[in-house]
Amino acid sequence: MSSVEATPAGVTTNIRKTALNAVHRQTGAKMVEFNGWDMPVEYPASLGGGIIAEHMAVRTGVGIFDVSHMxxxxxxxxxxxxxxxxxxxxxxxxxxxxxxxxxxxxxxxxxxxxxxxxxxxxxxxxxxxxxxxxxxxxxxxxxxxxxxxxxxxxNLSDDFTQIAIQGPKGVNLLQKLTDADLSAVKFYWVTRGTLCGLRDILMGRTGYTAEDGFEIYVPADEATSARVWNEILTAGKEFGVVPCGLGARNTLRLEGKLPLYGHEISDTINVWEAGLDRFCKTEKPEFVGRAALEKSKAAGIRRTLVGLEMTGRGIARDGYKVLDTDDREIGYVTSGSPAPFLKKNIALAYVPPESAAIGSSVKVEIRGQGVGAVVVPTPFYKRPKKTA
Amino acid sequence: MAYPTDRKYTKEHEWIQVNGNSGTVGITDYAQQSLGDIVFVETPKVGSELTAGKAFGTVESVKAVSDLYAPASGTVTEVNAELATSPENVNKDAHGSWMLKLSLKNPSELNSLLSAADYEKFVAEEAGH
The missing domain is CATH 3.30.70.1400 (Aminomethyltransferase beta-barrel domains)
Structure with missing residues (x-):
């Protein structure tokens, strides 16, 4: 057995560490290099970890992530x-x-x-x-x-340890540790308050999991960061909190069709292709990129981002080719994975607009074989509306 | 983890248990642990020819795709069909979840593989690097 994701031998990089690095290593997290950072990909099963378990914790309870590399x-x-x-x-x-x-x-x-x-x-x-x-x-x-x-x-990048508390129970967990009234904070709003005894801490109801949750910004010194991380885990015991790594972060964001730089969006992909029209306000008088986007809109796009669900046996992976039913190459997969909550093999892919209609049959080339897939509506997963 | 002494191991983390002229092949506990949640196992059809050291199949976790390498040459006589629907069995019991059986072409090939003790030493070094 040999993994295709191993770090190439002989490559030495100046790898960066978050203030929680020692905590992750002590807990036995599996570490990987991600964008120049030494980050946890998953935690041990003994802590309730493993990508699938971590993913499910966020969908059904609460999980916490060190996202200080942001x-x-x-x-x-x-x-x-x-x-x-x-x-x-x-x-x-x-x-x-x-x-x-x-x-x-x-x-x-x-x-x-x-x-x-x-x-x-x-x-x-x-x-x-x-x-x-x-x-x-x-x-x-x-x-x-x-x-x-x-x-x-x-540039305040090195000033904060950023921790994401994600999942339907995230608000309940965080509320135990702060005097701020979190029930008054709507999705995509922020508040400030005392958290774990630290004053004036920024807490945003944001995240990258397609779930409710918060992202908090605490001082980046190691002792404070470790204390807050451990207090969150302790306070979260009654909700079954699980520490989560980048593996679950990726599968969660994929189910929610949240783009990842270098995959769904990049310096060669434009806003219309990525389908992010609703976040792009061309009615604004001016912004960098606007003129080119107006031209592009008039000209029409040659490729568009779609969601695929595998109908054949196989898992689409980043970079795999998308073929039409006659095995002609028509596009490529930007992100592909098993979806732990949906229990399907899903992918995001760029294809020409004529192949993008919901229900279109395509193939994904997996180890030389075209495996069946169908264009499905996105996001693959949408969180249920709160009843309470 | 104690590695069973009734079989041999490769540096690519497969095991092979020999019974007369037949070999049973799987991946090690260290392999399943490094991979994480296993979601897909692809094995060749019965009758396929395997060559020692060459890729014969694929195992996929949520995150990664890995090739499986043949510990010995031979003809596939049986595959574990259970793994097509329950690949997570490999996580639960890697040394009990065999992937395929083959009739060995040249049993002396096994001499170059690692014993349980040597394999344990090998993974301790790999994990510690």
């Missing part, structure tokens, strides 16, 4: 809104203080620098939460593209 950029000053409007595709002028939105930073050609969550923290203060693999690129890009505005741009 980066943070703060923009503050009298022209902070104008700066954010210029560099992002969603309409930040619609944000009330303490509200957040999904958005993206674009190149002039309408392709992705990165996708981001824009938080409005104050009247003239915004926080962009960005991806790990694009931290440095994003910060330089934001700084270079906001020079004309009266607005300070700060």
């Amino acid at each position: 980066g943070d950029i703060r923009l503050a000053g009298p022209q902070a809104l104008a700066a954010v409007q210029h560099i992002s595709m969603n309409d930040a002028s619609r944000l009330a203080v303490r509200q957040a939105q999904y958005s993206a930073l674009l190149y002039p050609q309408g392709t992705f620098v990165d996708d981001v969550i824009v938080h409005r923290l104050g009247t003239d203060e915004y926080l962009l939460v960005i991806n790990a693999g694009t931290r440095e690129k994003d910060f330089s890009w934001v700084r270079d593209n906001t020079r004309q505005f009266e607005c300070a741009v700060e």
Whole structure:
């Protein structure tokens, strides 16, 4: 047996560690290199871990993730809104203080620098939460593209340990540890409060799991980070909390069709192709990428992102070819995996618009064989509306 | 984990148990642990020819695709059909969940494989690196 995902021999990288690295290693988490970071991919079964168990914990109870590898950029000053409007595709002028939105930073050609969550923290203060693999690129890009505005741009990426508490019981768990009234915080809003004895901690009702939950930002020193992580696990015992790694994070986001940079979105894929139209406000007077996107909209797109469900026996994986029923190559899989909650083999793929209709039959080439798949509606998974 | 001494092991983490001219093949407990939740096992059809050291099938976890390598050459006589519907059995009992049986072409090939003790040493080093 030999894994195709092993790190190439002889490759030495300056691998980065979050403040919780020692905690993960002590608990016996399986570690992998992800975008230059040494991160847990899954926790041991003795802690309730394993990708499938972790995934199910988030869908049915609560799971916690160390997502400190994510980066943070703060923009503050009298022209902070104008700066954010210029560099992002969603309409930040619609944000009330303490509200957040999904958005993206674009190149002039309408392709992705990165996708981001824009938080409005104050009247003239915004926080962009960005991806790990694009931290440095994003910060330089934001700084270079906001020079004309009266607005300070700060890279706060190393200041926070970011922990995601995700799942239907996430709110109950976190409420035990904070004086902030979390029931008053709607999805994609933030609050501040005392958490585990730490004052003025930012807590956002956001996440990357297609589930309810929170992301908290605590000081990045190792002792504080470890204390908060362990207090969350202790407080979560009654809810069956499970520590979760990047493996479950990926399968959870895939079921919810949440894009991953370098897969569904990249510097060669534009907003229309990725199907992120509803987060792109071309009615805004101006933003980087807008002109190219207007042209692209008029010209029409050559490929579009679809959801596939395997009908034949096999698992589509990232990069596999998509074939038509006559075995002609028509596209490729951006992310593919077994879906632990849905118990199906699913994938996201780029195909031409003429093959994108729901119900279209295609094939995925798996080890030289075309295996049947069908285009299905997305997201694959949508969380049930709360009844309480 | 104690590795059963009634069989031989490869550095690619397969085991083979020999009974006369027949060999039974599976993957080791170390392999199932490194892979995580196993969701798919693909084995060749009965009658296929395997060559020692060459890939003969695939095992997939949620996260990764891995090739299976033949510990010895021979002709497949039987495959464990149960694994098509219950691949997680490999996680539960890797040394009991055999993948295929083959009639050995050259039993002396087994001499170059690792004993249980040597394999245990080998994985301790691999895990510790």
